[in-house]
Amino acid sequence: MSGIEAALTETASAVDEFLHTAMPEPDGPEAVLFEAMRYASIDGGKRLRPLLVVASGGLFHVGRQNLVRTAAAVELVHCYSLIHDDLPAMDDDAMRRGKPSCHVAFDEATAILAGDALQALAFETLASPETHADPAVCCELVRCLAIAAGGHGMVGGQAIDLEAEHAMLDIGEITRLQQLKTGALIAFACEAGAILGRAPRAARQALRAYAHDLGLAFQITDDILDAEGDPTDMGKAARKDAAAGKATFISVLGLDRAREQADMLADQAAAHLDMFEDKAELMRDIARFVVERRT
Secondary structure, three states, X not given: OOHHHHHHHHHHHHHXXXXXXXXXXXXXXXXXXXXXHHHHXXXXXXXXXXXXXXXXXXXXXXOHHHHHHHHHHHHHXXXXXXXXXXXXXXXXXXXXXXXXXXXXXXXXXXXXXXXXXXXXHHHHHXXXXXXXXXXXXXXXXXXXXXXXXXXXXXXXXXXXHHHHOOOOOOHHHHHHHXXXXXXXXXXXXXXXXXXXXXXXXXXXHHHHHHHHHHHHHHHHHHHHHHHHOOHHHHOOOOOHHHHOOOOOHHHHHOHHHHHHHHHHHXXXXXXXXXXXXXXXXXXXXXXXXXXXXXX
């Protein structure tokens, strides 16, 4: 197992342990809700965003409990977004992470409620003194995640994405869409460690710059995988963008130029970490992993 794979596995284990505790086995009349929440969030996905929290926090010697709770909050928001994205009114995907999407395994109403509850649990987790003893740090985490997840971030990007099904976007518009829909949550994950560590402004700016390029590299690679990836490996449908006539980095740049752009962005992301020297090696490895992955 490579270093990055080991780090992903270790982070996933820690996050799942927290999620099992935060969402115990369901009981009572609301049992189906918690069953759906657990189904959509535990034991699934690469846990890349949580790893970014852990890696960024490692730059500032942040404690393990602080990092795991914050990493779990990011994953909860990500999982809520996947539940809602898969709904028939959104992207209408029947498979997610190699199994039926939440609305298929349960029903649409339960899936919507499960997504809502996962989002609420994320903010409950960040606001707790167990996440950080300093209330100002907790408030900053809540504020920044709310921005990343809301209308000026992930949700805004999804709204633009729905509109894009009926319009041809140019490269600038596609870039902005993806910076919001995918990049905003990745950016929060990268900066969260600095918030927890009360890092100086220059360090936070370096991590924002890293996240900007990493997020675009991630989405370009996602578009490449949608165009030529194996649905079995990815755990979800492929070639949906082309079938829908949707504007993507691939439709505008072509596969070869898209690969070149993703590689360039990964290298550029790593270069933003020079101020951290050897301490940022894991984050540099993540940048390379993002463009070399097959799922």
